[in-house]
Amino acid sequence: MTGRTTGLKAAAAIGVLAVALAACGGGSGDSDSSDSGTPVKGGTLKIVGAGDVDHLDTASGYTTVADSLARAWARRLFSYKSSNDQAEGSQVVPDIATEVPTTANGGISADGKTYTVKMRPGVQWNTQPPRDVVADDVVRGLKRLCNPNPNGTSGGAGYYKQTIVGMSAYCDGFAKVKKDDAKAIADYQNGHDISGLSAKDDHTVVFKLTQPATDFLNILAMSFATPAPKEYDAYVPDSDEFRQHTISNGPYQITKYVATKEIDLGRNPAWKPETDTLRKAYVDGIQVTEGQASPDAAEQQVEAGTADLLWDHAVPTTTIATMKASKDKRLGIFPGANSNPMLRFNFQSPNNNKAMANLKVRQAIEYAVNKDALAKIYGGTAINKPLSTVLPPGSTGYQASDIYPSPNYQGDIAKCKATLAEGLKEVGVSNLSLTYVYRNSSNHPKVTQSVADNLKACGIQTKLVSTTPDDFYGKFLSATAPSKEGKWDIAAPGWVADWPGNNARAFLVPLFDGRTCGEGSTNYGCYNSPTTNKLIDQALKAKTQQEAAGLWTQADQQIMKDAAFVPFMVQLTPLTRSNRVHNALFSQTAQLYDYTNIWLSK
Structure with missing residues (x-):
């Protein structure tokens, strides 16, 4: 789009x-x-x-x-x-x-x-x-x-x-x-x-x-x-x-x-x-x-003064680098609220003796991903900040935390291998091969290859399945039958909150409330934790924002303890x-x- x-x-x-x-x-x-x-x-x-x-x-x-x-x-x-x-x-x-x-x-x-x-x-x-x-x-x-x-x-x-x-x-x-x-x-x-x-x-x-x-x-x-x-x-x-x-x-x-x-x-x-x-x-x-259609052509019009602003185009990465280097005041870089992209696990997949439902396997993948490399694909850490929580900074309930740390967010392959060995023993599988469905547009193929390389270094093989952006969601992530049939094990969608600030509902309910699982759901792969669901309910009916914030923080931490997904980064808006x-x-x-x-x- x-x-x-x-x-x-x-x-x-x-x-x-x-x-x-x-x-x-x-x-x-x-x-x-x-x-x-x-x-x-x-x-x-x-x-x-x-x-x-x-x-x-x-x-x-x-x-x-x-x-x-x-x-x-x-x-x-x-x-x-x-x-x-x-x-x-x-x-x-x-x-x-x-x-x-x-x-x-x-x-x-x-x-x-x-x-x-x-x-x-x-x-x-x-x-x-x-x-x-x-x-x-x-x-x-x-x-x-x-x-x-x-x-x-x-x-x-x-x-x-x-x-x-x-x-x-x-x-x-x-x-x-x-x-x-x-x-x-x-x-x-x-x-x-x-x-x-x-x-x-x-x-x-x-x-x-x-x-x-x-x-x-x-x-x-x-x-x-x-x-x-x-x-x-x-x-x-x-x-x-x-x-x-x-x-x-x-x-x-x-x-x-x-x-x-x-x-x-x-x-x-x-x-x-x-x-x-x-x-x-x-x-x-x-x-x-x-x-x-061309972002570069549209940006050239803005620079020439025949247009004043871009409408639906992202500012070209080369333009950002040039304007930052020259300290051009016509470039603004702004915060907001998103987690994009992120790695989701298909808890419903029958593949590999239901390996994606195993906590240790998912935790191993948390350690594998080089988030610094992913940020560079999108233009570097100046405009993309590695993320280790559900909620990004600026959202009510956000609390800095990283329970799967690695040096400079570059991944910890040794920790991945050790954790994976425990998980595979529990699952009863000697080799893990995951079906990784991805979008064939924009930076998504590069992101996919980077993550696949990380997983390979840890000993996890991937079968890459390319699809259009529409089919990515409609025929894989949000579709019940393909998910239960194991048509995908991992995938990297994105998410932007519907409003700024007090927006934890706009992250946690659609993405991680297990009771929303079903056809068309945005709880991709159907993570369903009674503990998380209860915390969401308590936060939604809290009488004060301060009370709600504490509960949203607890829910965020529980989701990360469960290794429900791998957050990659929050992206700034140039x-x-x-x-x-x-x-x-x-x-x-x-x-x-x-x-x-x-x-x-x-």
């Missing part, structure tokens, strides 16, 4: 460029965006890339590029402040909401299960005439997440079904509605309620939760929770017709959308600056030009910009610069 993808969708789609240089935790960005001079308004921000958004509809958009556009035209209750400081940029802040609800201000009930959110008056849709965004629009936006149309359903709906009372039952009923009938979709949506979601009045929304959730505001800050105007009832979600009739409540509105070719945004006359503390909206317009771009602030959810705060030199 050509777009960077986040979170749960990334599990199914990370590949060619999706996370080739995606974000990771580990400090503040080193870009100099503290531009001198007085900001000026005007001009068109020019962005160049290869592909289109996955979905333009905020109910279903699940890529970083879709999120970067949504910030400009589709405001939600909560968001994040764009900042080149990781800590500042990972905190939930009010957007349409008047404040962040707490128990102290009455926004969160004493039992942590009821959230009352007040909305700013004056945030308006660009309808004729303009009208306020109201609580019913928030309710409608969340109801749309479970629409039955496969092109418009939301990959993030699970977060809301897990937390909001009645959401799961509502979605089950919605699945039975005719998928291509806009009227049938709207009739179900308007004729059925979610018991835990209500509009108390025009500017107050009430959420009732199944249990306390210290990350519920993070979930509401995702683009999936964007309000939806009543006009959307006329269209099948994210249909071609929908994409030509988007309605904006942000500083910009979509003025032109040509699939796979161009997306233009212009000023929204209904936007009131006094209602928006997050967006300065300096530029008059934003133009995304697609169809630029970004470049043209000479005329000023005030380039990093958006941790979009993994790109925030278009709404950039100003351009004349």
Whole structure:
């Protein structure tokens, strides 16, 4: 694919460029965006890339590029402040909401299960005439997440079904509605309620939760929770017709959308600056030009000034090296939250007398991998940091630890051989040969060969199976039958969290909760530990973030003790910009610069 993808969708789609240089935790960005001079308004921000958004509809958009556009035209209750400081940029802040609800201000009930959110008056849709965004629009936006149309359903709906009372039952009923009938979709949506979601009045929304959730505001800050105007009832979600009739409540509105070719945004006359503390909206317009397949050619346009920013391309490694050497201030390197790639074990495989289910065998592989060499494949340790935990730095619950240490992360073959000998004795196998399925794109073949060489040095043979990125997930890792049949033993997928900071749920639940095993699961290979599952449950219902953090740490440590996978690295996000771009602030959810705060030199 050509777009960077986040979170749960990334599990199914990370590949060619999706996370080739995606974000990771580990400090503040080193870009100099503290531009001198007085900001000026005007001009068109020019962005160049290869592909289109996955979905333009905020109910279903699940890529970083879709999120970067949504910030400009589709405001939600909560968001994040764009900042080149990781800590500042990972905190939930009010957007349409008047404040962040707490128990102290009455926004969160004493039992942590009821959230009352007040909305700013004056945030308006660009309808004729303009009208306020109201609580019913928030309710409608969340109801749309479970629409039955496969092109418009939301990959993030699970977060809301897990937390909001009645959401799961509502979605089950919605699945039975005719998928291509806009009227049938709207009739179900308007004729059925979610018991835990209500509009108390025009500017107050009430959420009732199944249990306390210290990350519920993070979930509401995702683009999936964007309000939806009543006009959307006329269209099948994210249909071609929908994409030509988007309605904006942000500083910009979509003025032109040509699939796979161009997306233009212009000023929204209904936007009131006094209602928006997050967006300065300096530029008059934003133009995304697609169809630029070559990362090098796209980057050359940015360097020449005929384009201002890259869209879905990773910055070429040679460009990064050159700009770092010359201390070019147009290069920024930023943190985020990912584990990419990682080595997953197929616990269900019958191969080698079920060797992958043996702890000692898996621990041996932990010692074998040279993570320093893998970082070099992606451009070196300046932009890729070896990882030895589930959670990366910057995530709630992260605690530095390495229970399988090796000098400079280069692997310990002697320790691998000794541990492997114990494991093979327990399994009753004299020689171990593992089926290693890998993606035939980007750096994945090089990563595969490096790991295979490490395993060979330890005495483990590998049978390498090449596949496309789509088949990698769909026909191997997330498919139940091939996994149980032993079509793969090890594989190296990637993962990017759906939000920054308080995001342990977005790592541990989809990747390591054993109760999620099954067709389409992102718990690849079905690791299932009752101890880990219990810790996850306790963390999810914790009443304070501090309590949750301690439990997430314990779960992280248990997963590593179980050698459930081998974390390789966290990858930083390099970004470049043209000479005329000023005030380039990093958006941790979009993994790109925030278009709404950039100003351009004349």
